[in-house]
Amino acid sequence: MAWDFETDPGFQEQLDWIDAFVREHVEPLDLLLGNPHDKGDEHAMAAVRPLYDTVKARGLWACHLGPQLGGQGYGQLKLALMNEILGRSRWAPSVFGCQAPDSGNAEILAHFGTEEQKAEYLEPLLDGGISSCYSMTEPHAGADPALFTTRAVRDGTDWVITGEKWFSSNARYASFFIVMAVTDPDAGPYRGMSMFIVPAGTPGLEIVRNVGLGGEPGREASHAYLRYDDVRVPADCLLGDEGGAFVISQTRLGGGRVHHAMRTIARIRVAFDMMCERAVSRQTRKGSLATLQMVQESVADSWIEIEQFRLLVLRTAWLIDRHQDYQKVRKDIAAVKVAMPKVYHDVVQRAMHLHGALGVSNEMPFADMLLQAEVLAIADGPTEVHKVTVARQVLEQYAPVDGLWPTQHLPARLEAARAQYAELVEHLAGNEEDDLSERGPR
């Protein structure tokens, strides 16, 4: 019977250590340091390098990756349990070597990269010394990659890339860019696009501007509007097969989506803890907020939604480990992606509301959390697109009914049951007649 909701005691010890380490050493840095992707920030790096070393010594660095890549091969389920803690802190994922988007980029380099590409890009990325950028969305088209127009044309032994990309996160800190471009316009989106590695500083690659989220000040903005103007890279910068970008992007985004969900559980719990603390602390004339039924409803609904979401995420992580193939878990990952922003939004909104004016002020993190919930509904594809994926895959398992009536149509079922159990029906009918003669008509 392999159905178990318990964490094995050895790994639970690791989780307890992670919990204490993050709380004591990493969370305070969130309030002091800038962007974790900025590896050029010497002060920040001086503060976090000893933490990297502690995590590495403990065997917890990038531990979802296999030993050949310096990890423990823990897989996605254990990563999920870790991320439920790491997601509390802005810096913790990078301190543990599993920071997005670098973790997703590392995954595709590991899957599809040549030995030379791994040595040049993957190893320093895994070592935490550099950051990377994933450059796919375009200013005129995000949700539908079939509309992308950035073009890569073969010229002798080189490829020349031309086009614009939008919201390429961390471009300003990246040492290299993984770029999706059309290489064969006649082959369609599934076979006509390829992935390239473009080193930062390649002539023709320009950050038009860095875009911020919400009211983020311009100096911190880190989602780039990029221009690729005749960017020339050698043929060995092609990542994977020519025409293979769609498959690579699905591998990357599959992992990325579920990793975001794992970390989101941690953020939702922070909001939930704040809600409960407020409920038991704030007094009305009749007692604490916690004694009011509508507050209790907020707490109960939130707890139930969090538990449901967490189980969906853990089961999806378990399925990924089982199948070792994101394509086979596409429906589940899409479902997680749809559920994530809604649970996060609803819990944060309730927690914010219970804090009154303080909740909407800039002295609490709720406004930023609400924005993050909305970001989760858009980045890596909007909710609607993922709902369609879920629905299509579910509906594939159904066939149209033969004839006019639905399978559960009661008269048709009764007729079939009567035909199957004709003898029993006859017996029941006889008894009914006896009953009637004894009791008279009902």
Ligand SMILES: Cc1cc2nc3c(=O)[nH]c(=O)nc-3n(C[C@H](O)[C@H](O)[C@H](O)COP(=O)(O)OP(=O)(O)OC[C@H]3O[C@@H](n4cnc5c(N)ncnc54)[C@H](O)[C@@H]3O)c2cc1C
């Ligand atoms: C914080 C953040 C970080 C990001 N980082 C990166 C990154 O590093 N690299 C990268 O390449 N991209 C990145 N993105 C871009 C992200 O992947 C896109 O924003 C996303 O795919 C949606 O594309 P869009 O913004 O062009 O929205 P659009 O495609 O214009 O969609 C807008 C809205 O239209 C509706 N819609 C669109 N298509 C459909 C449809 N088929 N069915 C139903 N409704 C639809 C939805 O309501 C959707 O929200 C990031 C985005 C954010 C917010």
